[in-house]
Amino acid sequence: DQQVKQNSPSLSVQEGRISILNCDYTNSMFDYFLWYKKYPAEGPTFLISISSIKDKNEDGRFTVFLNKSAKHLSLHIVPSQPGDSAVYFCAASPSGGSYIPTFGRGTSLIVHP
Amino acid sequence: KAGVTQTPRYLIKTRGQQVTLSCSPISGHRSVSWYQQTPGQGLQFLFEYFSETQRNKGNFPGRFSGRQFSNSRSEMNVSTLELGDSALYLCASSAQQVSYEQYFGPGTRLTVT
Numbered sequence: 001d002q003q004v005k006q007n008s009p010s011l012s013v014q015e016g017r018i019s020i021l022n023c024d025y026t027n028s029m030f031d032y033f034l035w036y037k038k039y040p041a042e043g044p045t046f047l048i049s050i051s052s053i054k055d056k057n058e059d060g061r062f063t064v065f066l067n068k069s070a071k072h073l074s075l076h077i078v079p080s081q082p083g084d085s086a087v088y089f090c091a092a093s094p095s096g097g098s099y100i101p102t103f104g105r106g107t108s109l110i111v112h113p
Numbered sequence: 114k115a116g117v118t119q120t121p122r123y124l125i126k127t128r129g130q131q132v133t134l135s136c137s138p139i140s141g142h143r144s145v146s147w148y149q150q151t152p153g154q155g156l157q158f159l160f161e162y163f164s165e166t167q168r169n170k171g172n173f174p175g176r177f178s179g180r181q182f183s184n185s186r187s188e189m190n191v192s193t194l195e196l197g198d199s200a201l202y203l204c205a206s207s208a209q210q211v212s213y214e215q216y217f218g219p220g221t222r223l224t225v226t
Binding site for chain 1: 217219
């Protein structure tokens with residue numbers, strides 16, 4: 001039973017356009033959410049995070065939106081660049097002593113020049 | 114500051130054998146976590162060590178074990194290897210005991226034949 005779902009295995013976007021990656025979760029105990037980016041042959045790299053007390057967090061070209069009532073978050077990349085082509089993982093952590101994150105299966109983003 | 118390093122990067126083993134993977138965290142980081150990534154799957158949490166103590170453990174059989182040394186370096190051991198253990202094993206370190214943002218190594222690609 002997947003508690004964190006990334007329903008789109010892949011996404012293709014034109015350079016300069018917006019990329020929107022989606023993530024749904026089922027566990028209402030999750031209160032901290034993260035996005036990681038992974039290039040081939042490298043480990044994931046932390047990208048951006050959001051706490052459940054916020055509904056938006058922005059960092060340069062990257063913005064994460066959280067809709068707690070829908071248990072949905074999304075990552076917006078504007079404008080998309082070819083170097084953004086990678087696999088993006090959504091992760092969610094519960095509050096309290098055990099912060100063990102649960103990861104989605106990832107979405108492969110391809111940005112075409 | 115040097116990143117998280119993992120050795121070896123690639124490994125081929127035979128069913129029934131055992132294997133030990135090594136991880137050196139970022140200098141000053143005391144928390145080390147291990148993850149398994151298989152094709153089409155997200156990262157699945159194995160265990161976390163902090164100050165030489167296992168703090169959290171994921172839902173994996175007892176064949177998977179680990180330890181952490183006083184210099185924060187960590188090792189992970191898998192005994193009686195099965196074909197399904199073929200995966201990318203990722204190590205991540207973080208500075209604090211409870212830290213949501215982790216820094217990942219490049220991983221060890223284990224192939225079991």
